[in-house]
Amino acid sequence: MLDLLSDILTNLSMRGSLYFRTSLTSPWGIEVPQFENVARFHFAHRGNCLVEVEGAKKPVCLEQGDLVIIPHGASHKLYCAPETRHAALPLETVIEQSGYNGNGVLVYGGDDDDRDTQLICGHFSFEPHAKHVLMERLPPIIHLKNYGETAGKWMEASLRVIGDEAGGRKMGGDLIALKMSEAILAQAIRSFIESQDADDWALGAFSDKQLSRALDAFHKSPAERWTVEALANAAGMSRTSFAVQFQKLMQMSPMEYVTGWRMEIAKKVLHQLGCSLTDAAESAGYASDSAFTRAFKKETGQTPAEFRKLKKPARSIS
Numbered sequence: 001m002l003d004l005l006s007d008i009l010t011n012l013s014m015r016g017s018l019y020f021r022t023s024l025t026s027p028w029g030i031e032v033p034q035f036e037n038v039a040r041f042h043f044a045h046r047g048n049c050l051v052e053v054e055g056a057k058k059p060v061c062l063e064q065g066d067l068v069i070i071p072h073g074a075s076h077k078l079y080c081a082p083e084t085r086h087a088a089l090p091l092e093t094v095i096e097q098s099g100y101n102g103n104g105v106l107v108y109g110g111d112d113d114d115r116d117t118q119l120i121c122g123h124f125s126f127e128p129h130a131k132h133v134l135m136e137r138l139p140p141i142i143h144l145k146n147y148g149e150t151a152g153k154w155m156e157a158s159l160r161v162i163g164d165e166a167g168g169r170k171m172g173g174d175l176i177a178l179k180m181s182e183a184i185l186a187q188a189i190r191s192f193i194e195s196q197d198a199d200d201w202a203l204g205a206f207s208d209k210q211l212s213r214a215l216d217a218f219h220k221s222p223a224e225r226w227t228v229e230a231l232a233n234a235a236g237m238s239r240t241s242f243a244v245q246f247q248k249l250m251q252m253s254p255m256e257y258v259t260g261w262r263m264e265i266a267k268k269v270l271h272q273l274g275c276s277l278t279d280a281a282e283s284a285g286y287a288s289d290s291a292f293t294r295a296f297k298k299e300t301g302q303t304p305a306e307f308r309k310l311k312k313p314a315r316s317i318s
Contacts, residue, residue, distance in 0.1 A: 034073055048064060069185065072138070137201045
């Protein structure tokens, strides 16, 4: 059985992709465009730079060993120093000028080759129609300082392996780096929701011992007959205390959370070939197709039939 965070990321169909490893020499600046249904990441394998994300209050300084996650795929700038901010070029232009063909290391920048900045850059894509409050409410940027050490020895070792394998010449290196990067996103989100910052973004239930116990129980059996009282029992709390605490930490009611996640499960079933409306209804815990259809339309603004007709957009972000 998957734990709470694993279940969320699995059902959102997270897929990792490394798009380049860099060797950047001063002066340099890169502007990365916005993409939907994507979480970006940059790990400073060596050197440092500034990262400015649209929607964030100020740039962050990415030092060697730091990791930044840009959960919503917002446009952002990477640059070596404040004075190079306005000279940052679009990513496509940088790739063209550097002659990078998708293999090896992206080498770019000025003549100051005494010290280069080596970044490992990638993204995680999610199903276009999938959503969850955990991902939706994450801040514009998550900055994890000295990430290898704070996350534990296994993470430090993993980051070193990714640094060695990504864009290298050894067979299977990119795949090894890719799979390890998927584990890093899960670890990064876990680190964030376990921090005090989670409360500021209405995600406190995930780190609260009692509330997270109820959420975990629900995610393990989402089609069961869940009520506020049943969730409270799983949390070891009274019904009233549970409802009040959940609303306070999540800014939504427990049953709003339950319904939202059930609809995400149903969406996946509706997109599967050979699955019927009844299959989707049962997967979401509804005894009748009509009750499920009403709940689905209320939650998504579409009937299940209308949702099934939507074509998934084919979009390349490489």
